[in-house]
Amino acid sequence: MPGQTSPFNDRLRTLRRAAGLTIEQLAERSGVSARAISDMERGHSRAPQARTLAALVGGLGLDDKAGAGLTAAAKQARFPSPAGRPRLGEPPRGVTDFVGRQAEIEIVRHAARQAVDGDGLPPVVVVHGQPGLGKTALAVRAANELRADFPDGCLHVDLRGVDATPLTSGDALLRLLRALGVRPDQVADSDDERCAQLRGILHDRRCLLLLDNAGSEAQVRPLLPAGGRCLIIVTSRRTLGGLEGVLRIALPPLTREESAGLLRSLAIQAANPQTAPLVDQVTDLCGHLPLALRIAGTRLASRPQWTVWQLIERLADAGRRLAVLSAGDTGVATAFALSYAQLPAATAQLFRRLAHIPATDFAAPLAAVLIEAALPDAEDLLEDLVEVGLLQTEGAHRYRFHDLIRLYAGERLSAEEPAGTRAETTERMNTWLLDTAVVAGRWYEPEYGGLPDGWAGLAPLATLEEADAWLRAEVDNWLPALRTAAADGRNQLVADVAAATHWYSESTLRWRGWWEVRRLARTAAGALPDRRQLAFHTSLYASTAVYLMGLYEEAAEAAMEAYRLAQSIGDLREQARALSAAGIAWLNLRRMDDALWAHQTGCELADRAGDHDLYVDHVVGGGHALEYLDRPDEAVREFRRALAELDRRPVGARPAVAVRAHARYGVASTFHRAGRREETLRAVEQALPALIENRDDDLVAFVLILQGKAQAELGQPAEAHANLTRALEMLADSLPSGLENEARAMLPTLDATGAVEAHAELTRALETLAGESPA
Template sequence: MPRQTSPFGDCLRASRRAAGLTIEQLAERSGVSARAISDMERGHSRAPQTRTLAALADGLGLDDDGRAGLTAAAKEARSPSAAGRPRLCEPPRGVTDFVGRRAELEIVRHAAKHAAEIDDPPPVLVVHGQPGLGKTALAVRAAHELRDDFPDGCLYVDLRGVDATPLPAGDALLRLLRALGVQPNQVADSDDERSAQLRGILRGRRCLLVLDNAGSEAQVRPLLPAGGRCLVVVTSRRALGGLEGVLRIALPPLAPEESADLLRAIARQAADPQTAPQVDRVTDLCGHLPLALRIAGTRLSTRPHWTVRHLVDRLADTGHRLAALSTGDTGVATAFALSYTQLPAPSAQLFRRLAHVPAADFAAPLAATLIEAALPDAEDRLEDLVEVGLLQTESVDRYRFHDLIRLYADERLHAEEPSDTRAETAERMNTWLLDTVVVAGRWYEPGYGGLPDGWAGLAPLATLEEADAWLRAESDSWLPALRTAAAQGRHQLVADVAAATRWYSESTLRWRGWWEVRRLARAAANALPDRRQQAFHTSLYAWTAVQLMALYEEATEAAMEAYRLAQFVGDPQEQARALSSAGPAWLNLRRFDDALWAHRTGCELADLGGDHDLYVDHVVGVGHALEYLGRYDEAVGEFQRALTELDGRPVAARPAFTLRGSAMYGVASSLDRAGRHQESLHAVERALPLLIENRDDDFVAFALVLRGKARAALGQPAEARADLTRALELLAGSLPSRLEDEARVMLPTLDGAGPADLTRDLEALAASLDSRLETEARATRAVLDGTDPA
């Protein structure tokens, strides 16, 4: 066979011989491998890139004319009309508006540097993630950026891993071998022999391999070099967990600012600074998915009469968003479908039915409920979805949909399952959620405190901590389930959920969802014939209005309605419960005598009804009413009486723990108001451990304010500053309060203001606090009346 010639190869050989160098000597001088130089001279590889060309010229010791001749020969070899074989496995054209991915590109650059230093084994990077993230764009970008660092070749193969028939490993091996200069009659016959042949060639070369769109480990393994100064970048929707010794890069959606930059680069309408809010809205609706953003930008750029607002309006319709994110032969739904069609039937069923889940994330027990499967089976199916990029892992045991993939799941659900099946699945999910809420919530009830006999639910609820974790994690699922139950008229179930979570709500008071729970429960109870339930849930509604929403007028009205209902049915316990909400509401309305009446009457009624928990709660309430009336010694006496009653009455363990901390705090608070700082400091330090153990951030913060005030008065400014600063951190996001504002006023005074200044500031603060509370309550009421409280 005649020798293959190349203008550059001939020029390089002539220059080397003129310099009196062997191939090995030139390789040593230039840093370019001997195999690569040999292939260049024989025309078996393309002309080198700029860096390699400069290294060869330096190694040859060429003068300016010699360098110019070598450069001209390289340009001629690269030209489209140059003779020689076609360039096989050439990377595709990269996108010109590539944005972001700085961290990921830096990882690839670092791996390339590592590959130049160590040749056994070469680094392998697996870029993986859900469809549409731009995995190929990243790999191609890296290939073009780094190709000069790999003078022996930058090779690309599309493995078509999500096609119905992926590229066989043997075919991929053939393409790579041909691209590396192996003649057809020299290619080995079997796949194993071809794989060994590839490894042998790559061991002596410095190549960059991009194996795009891999479908499985078996497709990739035969293509990996065992030695040589090479770098391999694999892209896949799967993590390819079976590959050992590889570095995996999980590709996330773009950052919001990157998404906006991409949209502006594609569509001129989006480049107008005045459209920034609409651009941000488009990027959110596209879920920051590069494929979706590129399609949205293309649709905008090809319609000059459109504004960004037009695009927002089209994408805002969830029923048509996927259709809007399609152009030409490219579409977001099409990309998702390639993964969906690879799923086994049971996993595809779970994928569809997960569209029923209202929350952003979920765990395996909920998935098992949707498909009526055992927990291990559900976990296996979830992992199938993760494997093909249709589901993301949120944490160790939780999963999350990308917003657009959720829409696709819902699309498949409505296309493939009849309406009665969908309704049955949704009903099963909602019932399971609410039944589990009742079981979990009753861990906190004095009369329960554990699992019911024979309970074998899917959720882990074996301890109080597990119950708390489940209730918090699944709140965005079980609250919508409660709404659905209320809309369906399942009044008793709604009331049961609210009753079961009564005690639990006290430990999660800042969650605004309780307001909706209580509103739904009150309406449900009013639809039932049981007046006692009506009184109970109206009292809970009043309590939430006080403790969570600062709606004090509304709270007193609801509390007294509950009181009258309880009087009607002759239930002293429910009367006492209603007054336990009226008392704090009147305190905040500065109706201290009314509050004192409510709590003293509540003591009598709770004692009559045999409710020891409520009795002590009202004793503490009497103490606070006396404190606000300025009768500090009497208040201290009532708080101490509460502690004595806790020792003598059979109060349930958890309420007793909470009430003890509250009474001890009340002693410290009353002594603080009386100006007895040393005694207040002693009392608050006794109360703090209980308050911390009870995990009530508001009470802990208030106690820290009391301790900070006492320390400041006793000449300990540094310690006082630390207490007040920590208290304000804990109170972030809570309802406004006198103590919080006192802490804010006191902090600057610790650096030099005198007692007179502090007294004046605190008096002004007290005068303004009531109006601020009233304003906040009105604002809260207006928001809730106009929007969904969830």
């Protein structure tokens, strides 16, 4: 046993003296350092590895018998009887119901193979992640599996990195040296000497070091060996980014299947296959966090009278969930609190105020608003939270909470900040979100199309693409902010957001959120004294009812309400806008004469108002009314007139793209209805580029259906089948339409036609072969 004399120590010394060699002479002959030989003879280190032992046998010039005796003594020293082995530093007991993590364990296995091969520096694996993920359980599992590959010891040190007073590196060195058999009186006094002592001992050893719960790089760095065939596994809530040349495993939550497996292994109520959907609900409420799942499973198992549904009822209350997920001295909130307690004041303030954010993910500018800080300072604080495992990154520039950590942040917010401060923070956040939404949305408005003069906001909105990206990324934040503003009676702000996103909504028509935006804006405008705003937002509401919801009767009524409002105040533009929505609704209700009147009247009103965008829009609408009135030549003339007006009138860039697409589509649709197949195909070819430029997937799909139907009727079943199939795939998430139904009805016929053609082709081929002589 290291630190005491043993048969190997005595035999090595006896054999050296019998050979008449000093320690220095044996070192020169064998290539083993004099320090190492001296330590072995005095029992200050364990017996050597096989290659070092072979070098000593050669240096001593031993015959086979003497060499075998020294080897046997070395083996006895390296693997003493269990009763004599030191028990210091033994890893903690592993869990018996460990699930999943196979990919992560395989990474550790690979590192172990590298360590045993002895190529380069001993590998270091850092397992990091948020509290409760089972980092220690994974490390212990891997260590127990691999300990046979490291016969010189599997040593564990809890560095207590999240305690108020973490273990110092000097104390950690002392524990490791004692676990390696160094007597207390032989341990060096200074940390630097202890570090060198540890490295010297490990240089010729095969040990596995489990450095658990590390709090910083400074704790870990002195404990890492510089040589030898060792493996080091470090667990930490931090990424320990300052450690170089290490392999990092970012531990994620368990998968749903793994979570369910863990819960079933803990509680018999969850093992019943009939409870599978309920078990999935429990795992979701636990955020797939192993610690939470273990507590929930244990709570269920200790109460056999409970059902899984009763556990769900307790967990479903977000205000009580963290309290439910606690047992004895263990709890999810307790685990989070250890990390929270270590945060500096500014970081702790940001952590709890992030609970104000309604969405699951967010970007740094919103964090800066919450704490009224400069953007670079907020980014630094967010990265600090990521480093300690209290926040996760989501892509390149966004962040998110784990669900349970979010609840904990909310608890801290309520406990540590007064209600008045919380209300001020919420209002500041919502105002910033809505003001930014207005600026972003106005990039799409013909009369704006850029940033307002002198605007210096936190969000990147320097281009239309950036504005689009912000509106999409933050929609789950600015829409709740709009709801709050509406509930608080901030009616003008609600109306401004809806107006500013008017043109933006044209490129995102499928998003169901526009229905709520329009309803809120219509109600808000009704509370304002400006009747023009009410007419405007009622028209937008009507358009959304048509395009998004398919509520044509309601849309027509709302549109005519807006028209009468605009008439009462003499606003020609709003009259024209209202008639646009009415015309579209009546087209869908097959009230074609009403639709034609609406668009022709609207065209005249828009012309008088000088609104060229609405003018060309009404020309296209009138074309569709004529199309459905079976007046194809007049309809095509109207669509082509709209295209010509785009060259004559100063129509805004974005409206021009939309009108060009709809007019081109109208020509193709009119030829299709008139049964003019060749002209339909030519019109489709002209329409597709404009439709693609307009980014309207529904219209692209509709024109592909027109193309497919024409191809089918012209005897091109394969081409028709391909176009119709593609169109139906594009319309999978859209409202049902007559064209879509026609395409679905036609596909089986095309399949049958294709089969008949294939059979005929095969028959012709066989007949041809039958007439040929054998080769």
